[in-house]
Amino acid sequence: MAKWVAAMRQERYAEGWALAALTLAERDPATRDDPALPYHLRWVWDGTPVDGRHVLVRCYHGLGDTIQFARFLPLLAARAASVTVEVQPRLLELIRTVSDELELRPFDPAHPLPPSEVDLGITELDFVLRATPAVTPVPYLRAPAAILPRGTVALCYGAGEWDAARSISPQLFAPLCRHGPTLTLVAEPAELDVLNPSGCPFDIGATAGLVAGADLVITVDTMIAHLAGALGRPTWLLLKSDPDWRWAPDRRTSPWYPSMRLYVQPRTGDWKSVLAEVERDLRARTGRAERQA
Structure with a gap:
């Protein structure tokens, strides 16, 4: 696992895929999509080629995982x-x-869809297609932008229960609210000086x-x-x-998201x-924006 993580972080994708192979x-083929295991611990793809076949993509992991690997769905649809x-x-x-060529079905853990000609997990798509992040354009998701004050910074300090060590005390974000309009992306009331003190709606579309609509998003790993x-x-x-495997702690940038800067x-x-x-950095950014206004 450590070798695979190192390869993926250093963008040696062919090496990472060889290790995955x-x-x-x-x-053991008998353990594929094992119902005795929690969904996030299952493996799905058995190596069957996807070309010309009917493929079922299962989203067994977190919302962030689905969003990260959804970039490869148009490539899969083309094959x-x-x-x-x-x-x-x-x-x-x-x-x-992401694409008009997909049939989307809601995942019900109690009643998953029956197997198709080829089943795979969405987080396996890069391996299945031998595709790097660079082959897919960004942005690959679309959302109508909320109308917000110029320079609004959106803040997220909570990472949920999966890994409590990723979350940050909201009070450490308080100084950021002094440099212009801010809003919270956490679905709970905020004590911070933000535009939406009642919190962010628990709705993906609204979020x-x-x-x-924000000029900048500052967030923990979620x-x-x-x-x-x-x-x-x-x-x-x-x-x-x-950090998690997808972020290289010795780098400032991410191949997955060109608009992202890492703070470790x-x-x-x-x-x-x-x-x-x-x-x-926010103070410097705000100052530059004011000089250019």
Whole structure:
């Protein structure tokens, strides 16, 4: 796993896919899509080629994973006879903007769709297609932009329960609110000085509109980061010192989202240093914008 992570972070994709192929070859076919396992721990694709076949794409992971790998769906549709995507209901309308050639079905964990000619997990698409992030244009999602004051910065400090260490105390974001209009993208009341103190609606369409309308998104590693990157919005991503595989801690940029800048903890748990750097950069950015106005 460590070799695969290193290869993917360093954009040595062919090496990463070769390692994935070795893992696939070692798997017991009887354990494919094992109903005894939680969905996020299952493996789906058995190596069957997708060309000219009816393909079912299963979204078994988080909302951010679906958004990240949805970029490859048009490539899959160009090669397969048909593509059905079993997608989380909250994402249905958003994923619909990726391509007109997809049949989208809501994923009901209690009643998953029956197998198709080829089944695969959406997070396997790069491996299945041997496609790098660079082959897909960004933005690849679309959303009507909310009308917001000029210079609005959208903030997200909560990363949910999956990994509590990704979240940041909202009070550390308070200094960012002094440099212009801000809003929260967290679905809870905010104590910060924001345009929407009652919080962001728990609705992907409304959230996407706020992201699309903001001049800048500053977020922890959660679905919001992928949403902002997929919409092509300027995004500052705040990361743990040992971030998830898709982010390289020694880099400022991400091949997955060209509009994204990475801010990584210098030490485990040190969010204060991260936010201090973010505030310095935001102050400089705001000053440049005012001079250009």
